[in-house]
Amino acid sequence: MRREWTFGRKIAIGLTIKALLTIIMAIVALVTLQSVVTSKDKVINVDGPLMVRATQLQTVRQQLVSGFRNYLLSGVQDDLDALQDTRKTFADTLADLKADAATEQGAKLVDAISAQYDNYNKATDTIAQLRQNGTDIATALAAYKDQVTPIGTTLSAAITDYVTFRQNELNASQDASTKVAQQAEMWIGGIAVAAVLLALFVAVYLTRSLTRQIGAAVGHVQSSSAELQSAANQQASGMKEQTISMNEIATTISELLATSRQIAESSQRVAQIAEQTATSARSGDSTVDTAQMSIEGIRRQVDQIVNHMVDLGKKSQQIGAVLDIVAELAEQTNILSINATIEAAGAGENGKRFAIVADEIRKLADRVGSSAKEVRSLIDDVRSSVNTTVMATETGSKAVETGSRQFGDVASAFKAIADLVATTTEAAREIELSTKQQATAVEQVNLAIANVTQAARETEASTSQTLETASLLASTSGELLRLVQAKAAA
Amino acid sequence: MRGEALATGDGRQTDRARALREAFDRGFAETPATAMAEQTDLLALSLAGHRFAIRLGEAAGLFADRKVTPAPTAMREFRGIAGVRGALVPVYDLAVLMGYAPAEHLRWLLLAREAPVAFAFDTFDGQLRLDSAVLAPHQDQTRDTVREVARLDTPRPVIHIPSVIAALRRRMPKEG
Numbered sequence: 294m295r296r297e298w299t300f301g302r303k304i305a306i307g308l309t310i311k312a313l314l315t316i317i318m319a320i321v322a323l324v325t326l327q328s329v330v331t332s333k334d335k336v337i338n339v340d341g342p343l344m345v346r347a348t349q350l351q352t353v354r355q356q357l358v359s360g361f362r363n364y365l366l367s368g369v370q371d372d373l374d375a376l377q378d379t380r381k382t383f384a385d386t387l388a389d390l391k392a393d394a395a396t397e398q399g400a401k402l403v404d405a406i407s408a409q410y411d412n413y414n415k416a417t418d419t420i421a422q423l424r425q426n427g428t429d430i431a432t433a434l435a436a437y438k439d440q441v442t443p444i445g446t447t448l449s450a451a452i453t454d455y456v457t458f459r460q461n462e463l464n465a466s467q468d469a470s471t472k473v474a475q476q477a478e479m480w481i482g483g484i485a486v487a488a489v490l491l492a493l494f495v496a497v498y499l500t501r502s503l504t505r506q507i508g509a510a511v512g513h514v515q516s517s518s519a520e521l522q523s524a525a526n527q528q529a530s531g532m533k534e535q536t537i538s539m540n541e542i543a544t545t546i547s548e549l550l551a552t553s554r555q556i557a558e559s560s561q562r563v564a565q566i567a568e569q570t571a572t573s574a575r576s577g578d579s580t581v582d583t584a585q586m587s588i589e590g591i592r593r594q595v596d597q598i599v600n601h602m603v604d605l606g607k608k609s610q611q612i613g614a615v616l617d618i619v620a621e622l623a624e625q626t627n628i629l630s631i632n633a634t635i636e637a638a639g640a641g642e643n644g645k646r647f648a649i650v651a652d653e654i655r656k657l658a659d660r661v662g663s664s665a666k667e668v669r670s671l672i673d674d675v676r677s678s679v680n681t682t683v684m685a686t687e688t689g690s691k692a693v694e695t696g697s698r699q700f701g702d703v704a705s706a707f708k709a710i711a712d713l714v715a716t717t718t719e720a721a722r723e724i725e726l727s728t729k730q731q732a733t734a735v736e737q738v739n740l741a742i743a744n745v746t747q748a749a750r751e752t753e754a755s756t757s758q759t760l761e762t763a764s765l766l767a768s769t770s771g772e773l774l775r776l777v778q779a780k781a782a783a
Numbered sequence: 784m785r786g787e788a789l790a791t792g793d794g795r796q797t798d799r800a801r802a803l804r805e806a807f808d809r810g811f812a813e814t815p816a817t818a819m820a821e822q823t824d825l826l827a828l829s830l831a832g833h834r835f836a837i838r839l840g841e842a843a844g845l846f847a848d849r850k851v852t853p854a855p856t857a858m859r860e861f862r863g864i865a866g867v868r869g870a871l872v873p874v875y876d877l878a879v880l881m882g883y884a885p886a887e888h889l890r891w892l893l894l895a896r897e898a899p900v901a902f903a904f905d906t907f908d909g910q911l912r913l914d915s916a917v918l919a920p921h922q923d924q925t926r927d928t929v930r931e932v933a934r935l936d937t938p939r940p941v942i943h944i945p946s947v948i949a950a951l952r953r954r955m956p957k958e959g
Contacts, residue, residue: 624847631845631910634824638840639896653807655910660803 300503307495314488321484325477332470340463343393346386347456350406353383354452358445361417365433368424380414390455399462402455409448416441504777511774518767525760532753539746546739553732560725567718574711581704588700592693599686606679613672616665623662630655823915825933825941826893827908831883834939836911837893841944844868844894851889851903858954859885862903867894877902880947881928897945 298306356379364372387410390403420437428436633651637644824839846867851874853863860879864871872894878886880902889903913933921932921940928950931941 627909628845628847631826631839634910635839635842635844635896638824639843652912657803657807659909660806664799 300507303499303502307499310495311488311492314484314491318481318484318488322477322481325473325480329470329474329477332466332473336463336466336470339393339395340459340466343390343399344456344459344463346390346393347452347459350383350386350390351449351452351456353379353386354445354449357383357413357417361421361437361441364421365424365430365437368430373421383410396462399455399458402451402458406448406451406455409444409451413441413444413448416444507777508774511770511777515767515770515774518763518770522760522763522767525756525763529753529756529760532749532756536746536749536753539742539749543739543742543746546735546742550732550735550739553728553735557725557728557732560721560728564718564721564725567714567721571711571714571718574707574714578704578707578711581700581707585697585700585704588693588697592690592697595686595690595693599683599690602679602683602686606676606683609672609676609679613669613676616668616672620662620665620669623658623665626658627655627662630658821915822912823918825911825913825939827911827939828877828891828904829906829908830878830881830904831886833883834908834937835881836933836939836941837944838941839910841896842893843896845907846892846894846901847890847907849892851892860951862889865892865901867892867901870899872899872901874901874903875951877904877942877947880951881942882926893944895944895948898948900948900951902944902947 357376360372360376360379364376387403387407391400391407417437420433420441423436424430424433630651634648634655637648637651640647825836826839826842826845827834827836829835844867849865849867851863851865854861860875862874862876865874866872874889874892876885876889877893878884886903886905888905891904891907892901893904894901911933913935917934918931918941919934921929923929928943928946929940930943930946933939933941
């Protein structure tokens with residue numbers, strides 16, 4: 294039975310199976326009962342009457358024997374007529390047997406009786422003719438005994454064989470009928486047992502299937518109820534947070550509205566300042582031209598300074614060369630004075646005054662030498678300063694050139710600034726207009742936010758109802774689960 | 784500004800020239816006896832970075848940038864022969880004689896008074912005129928060539944040229 298079938302379908306199929314089994318059992322019962330009836334009818338309507346007629350045939354034969362003996366003894370015509378009636382009864386019975394002979398063996402036995410009966414009638418007719426002709430009783434009896442009695446015995450034996458046959462047939466029919474009845478009992482009993490077992494199986498299967506499916510479904514419903522409960526809780530808390538957030542958003546939107554108005558005012562001021570800036574930029578343009586001319590003059594002056602400084606460096610170099618000669622002369626003078634002092638010391642007392650002069654010359658040479666070194670240091674400082682000044686001046690010259698170029702850029706930048714300021718003024722006005730539109734839009738948004746906040750509160754209320762419904766559904770599913778599953782109830 | 788700086792520089796140079804001239808004149812005005820009696824003349828020099836001095840009286844002359852002609856010899860301190868005042872004198876490296884490494888550029892020549900021999904050295908620091916009290920016996924007696932030391936801010940051992948010549952003579956190879 295398929296799992297996705299509905300419960301009604303399953304129950305209908307189970308009941309249908311049960312009804313089919315009942316119908317099958319009824320049909321089998323009818324068929325078997327019909328067989329039993331047929332077999333019993335055969336016994337009652339066929340074999341029984343045949344048996345009765347066979348037995349009557351034996352009785353009629355005895356009546357024939359006794360009737361013919363009566364005639365032999367009396368010789369009266371009435372007895373002979375009565376004998377004829379008995380013969381007619383025998384013949385009718387035999388004819389019935391012939392007509393009802395259903396079997397080949399029965400037909401043969403009836404034919405044998407008929408043949409013996411004909412022989413018996415011929416023999417008795419012969420004896421009766423003798424009696425009619427006046428033959429005495431003893432002779433007639435003797436003749437009867439000799440001619441008729443053997444045939445009568447044979448006839449009786451034939452009838453007895455037939456009666457025995459019919460008895461056997463009757464017994465066989467009774468046994469067959471009993472057997473059919475027993476088979477019918479077995480069939481009906483077996484089908485009844487099978488129907489009961491199948492009904493039990495269907496009942497157990499349906500019970501288990503329905504219990505399992507309903508239990509699983511109820512379990513799903515229960516878990517879904519729990520999830521729905523949890524989701525409803527989360528949704529409720531989320532809606533609370535959303536309400537809070539919406540309030541915050543409304544506050545922020547209000548601040549944004551105020552800010553937009555401030556921006557509009559600021560944009561208006563920016564437009565005014567931009568116009569003033571454009572005016573200043575146009576006046577700055579002429580100032581830049583004047584400054585550019587001044588820078589050109591500075592550049593020429595710097596070039597002259599550089600040339601002078603280069604000349605100063607060359608002169609300093611010449612002074613250094615002269616100073617080298619002076620220093621060398623001072624050193625030679627020093628050596629000469631030392632040697633003069635040595636010579637004066639060797640001259641004894643006479644050389645003392647000369648030694649004084651030599652010493653003074655040495656001191657003078659020392660001082661000249663130290664002065665020359667000092668001047669050399671000064672000259673080096675001057676040359677270094679000149680070099681530094683030249684380099685600085687050249688750097689300044691380059692800076693002036695760069696400045697001149699940059700002033701050109703500044704001039705063009707001022708023009709660009711003037712153009713951009715005009716654009717800025719226009720943009721500031723557009724910003725002012727847009728900001729006013731934005732403020733209007735923000736007011737609409739604020740109104741929409743208020744509506745959303747109201748909707749969030751209503752949603753929060755409906756979520757609470759959902760939560761209650763989910764709780765009720767969870768408890769209901771639990772009760773249903775207890776109804777379906779005994780374990781759940783335990 | 785520039786003119787003022789030049790004027791100041793010119794003034795300083797003029798003052799210095801005037802001071803030199805006055806000092807030169809004052810030297811002739813002082814009494815020579817008192818000036819010379821208590822003072823000693825020293826020639827200050829440096830050998831391999833070490834400061835030394837030589838008594839002026841032990842020298843016969845000081846010369847700069849004289850050509851020294853090298854001559855083959857087995858003595859490390861002998862640097863060659865130089866012509867001084869019309870005579871040829873042997874030149875010895877004073878730094879090697881004092882136990883230092885040979886000098887690379889021997890610019891100065893000191894002619895000894897005691898013998899016709901010259902001593903070469905690379906750095907001449909100048910002439911010193913000191914009070915005789917500044918000279919004191921040298922405490923380190925390991926070197927015979929240094930007997931006094933001038934107690935200046937940086938002490939200068941005084942090389943005794945006669946002892947240097949005597950030591951040089953002792954190291955000369957004996958003839959015959």
